[in-house]
Amino acid sequence: MDAGHKFQVRKLEILDKSKDDHSGKIIATGSVFIEKKFLRNCGKVGHIEDVVVDSAARGMQLGKKIIEFLTDHAHSMGCYKVILDCSLENKAFYEKCGYRQKEVQMVKYFV
């Protein structure tokens, strides 16, 4: 068991600071973590996770901005590819961001 692998993680949040109290409500967020593969000459793979845009903030291209930022970050970190899993309904959105479908995601739940 190797419990010490360090994965570099970058989390992005877009805040709405328009309220008078400047509390800064999070209206969009997303993360990417960088995995160093055992295979492929220890190449790096970016995994985009947890992309969420507040439903009240749709139509502002925030999702696209989040994806572009996280994708560029993975690229700058030396990843040879970035992957993410999404529902079929969101496939067209990610295609607009330059992604294409490659595989299928399988899941097993324990709860």
Next chain:
Amino acid sequence: MDAGHKFQVRKLEILDKSKDDHSGKIIATGSVFIEKKFLRNCGKVGHIEDVVVDSAARGMQLGKKIIEFLTDHAHSMGCYKVILDCSLENKAFYEKCGYRQKEVQMVKYFV
């Protein structure tokens, strides 16, 4: 930038020690890493990666053994689910291992 996230990684290798020199050739391997989500009350998700069985060792259920071991490990580590990406051709194999398709995997290559 948080560069210090520790992801617990477990890598399994099955060796063929039948050669006279006991060199122990790897005939099957697979890994699982445990991601702590920012969402979902910091729940844990297991990611199975890099499952490979030597073509000369097919038919011995080694792939199934690898998946069962990695899935059980993720469960014992407190994951609420395990996910993996696979080609459509391998979907039936993972269904036999108790997995079901949920989403699609999108990819963007930089090279």
